Amino acid sequence: MKVLVLLPTLDEEEALPQVLAAMPNGDLSSKGVEIGIMIVDGGSIDSTLDIAREAGCTIVEQKTTGKGLGLRLGFEVFLASDYDRLVMLDADATYDPSDITKMLEKLDQGADIVIGSRLRGKMDPDAMSQLNYLGNNILTWIAVCLYGAEVSDICSGFWAFEKKAIATLDLNSISFEIEAEMYASAALTGLVIGHVPISYGIRVGEPKLGSLHDGTRILRKLVTRRFLQRVVK
């Protein structure tokens, strides 16, 4: 089993070394899983790319900044590769790479897509601002009302996928609304979505997300995908 770990990066020189160091290589290889790490970079001007290169990661560079553009580019590269599954997690050291093992176990149990849930998991009390905590809960509640498919953390940045699930997703997000669109597209096409409680810690380095601006984009994406049922920019 070959698993590609996709890390979206934009100026993550402070966090990336600890994310790479925490990859559960030994645990996974004892289970017959071989991992490769791919950085999709949105135009870092710090030493993110040097760190990734030295660690032997595959590097994909975006032409235009935007997490959604970056993940979609990473998905295309994955689909053209010989990897069987993809795991994506933010490169800001908020997620614990050792949770990859239980995300993959959920795929083994039959899920097409697994969403790591911070809101049902173990969250450091200072990891999420009150505004973001409220926003994440409200957006998740709206998502369930609109699509009906179970979800407990719509804005999670830690997901795992079978290859056929990535091939099925129909996405056009530019920015931080991409995770909401991944959920919406999976729910509309009836993919089996699994959920795993995960750890969430304090971010290392500067956040790129603007709570109100990006929260509004996420809400707009949830509503347009539900009622137009096609991709709208």
Ligand SMILES: Nc1nc2c(ncn2[C@@H]2O[C@H](COP(=O)(O)OP(=O)(O)OP(=O)(O)O)[C@@H](O)[C@H]2O)c(=O)[nH]1
């Ligand atoms: N490839 C790529 N990655 C990006 C881009 N913008 C942000 N990222 C990465 O996406 C991940 C999430 O970004 P964050 O700024 O942590 O946003 P967030 O986790 O939603 O919000 P916080 O809770 O404030 O940390 C990080 O690993 C960023 O480096 C981009 O334009 N392209």
Ligand SMILES: [Mg+2]
């Ligand atoms: Mg973050």
